[in-house]
Amino acid sequence: MIEDVLGAYWYAGAPGSGKTTRALRDAASLSARTGWPIVALDTVGAAQFDAIGRSGDLWDLARRVWGRGEAGAYWPKGEEDAERFFAVVWGGRRAHVVVDEAHYWASPYRILPGLSLLLRSFRHAEVSLHLTTQSFGDIPQGALAQAPRLYIFRNLAPRALERLEDYTGIEGSRIRALPRFTFLSWSGAFGAASEKPIDIIGSADLDSPGSKET
Ligand SMILES: Nc1ncnc2c1ncn2[C@@H]1O[C@H](COP(=O)(O)OP(=O)(O)O)[C@@H](O)[C@H]1O
Ligand SMILES: [Mg+2]
Numbered sequence: 001m002i003e004d005v006l007g008a009y010w011y012a013g014a015p016g017s018g019k020t021t022r023a024l025r026d027a028a029s030l031s032a033r034t035g036w037p038i039v040a041l042d043t044v045g046a047a048q049f050d051a052i053g054r055s056g057d058l059w060d061l062a063r064r065v066w067g068r069g070e071a072g073a074y075w076p077k078g079e080e081d082a083e084r085f086f087a088v089v090w091g092g093r094r095a096h097v098v099v100d101e102a103h104y105w106a107s108p109y110r111i112l113p114g115l116s117l118l119l120r121s122f123r124h125a126e127v128s129l130h131l132t133t134q135s136f137g138d139i140p141q142g143a144l145a146q147a148p149r150l151y152i153f154r155n156l157a158p159r160a161l162e163r164l165e166d167y168t169g170i171e172g173s174r175i176r177a178l179p180r181f182t183f184l185s186w187s188g189a190f191g192a193a194s195e196k197p198i199d200i201i202g203s204a205d206l207d208s209p210g211s212k213e214t
Helices: 019-034 047-051 058-067 079-092 113-120 158-168 172-176 203-207
Strands: 007-012 038-041 072-074 095-099 127-133 149-152 184-187 193-195
Touching (some): 019 047, 019 095, 038 058, 038 079, 058 072, 058 079, 079 113, 113 127, 149 158, 158 172
Parallel strands (some): 007 127, 038 072, 038 095, 095 127
Antiparallel strands (some): 149 184
């Protein structure tokens, strides 16, 4: 059963469409099932991560997440720092990992080795990876080959829509027309697109996704 929560979940769409919020909520609901903590790479200092504990350095993050089993977020100072984060996750295992604005670390042209390793070896590391990105076109080819779960939010960029249509068969016109905070979910192999509007959540419960006490 734990097997089926492992893997990569990509959230792609325009800024403000609700990706980070959704990624954190999904990580939180998986965390409730597995008992494993959430650990987040807060690439751009997003407000959503204020609600889960922030760590100033990776030692503190590791103590918090794998020592005490609490949710933790880390804001990397650059690429080297992000690589060290992925190495810590690899060492720590058993976590629900949120990588916000993942296009900083992964694109069709280059990907940080530590992230690449996690994407290929999520079963071994026992992690779910929740990655947000502004465009479907940012997702590396290799990551698409792993039959990830996709959450497609509104997007207007023609090239991204074309690539999405090639890959999933979902028509660009449907993606352009998606209302804010709604998405299409699509998973892997068989090309079955399904429409699955998100429950609209009030601002009151937006501040608690990772702060689950156990
Ligand atoms: N389902 C929702 N219902 C109500 N407000 C939401 C919902 N999802 C996101 N928001 C709010 O909308 C804003 C943008 O959401 P965010 O998740 O940051 O988008 P993105 O990561 O795509 O830029 C945030 O202020 C967030 O709190
Ligand atoms: Mg975001």
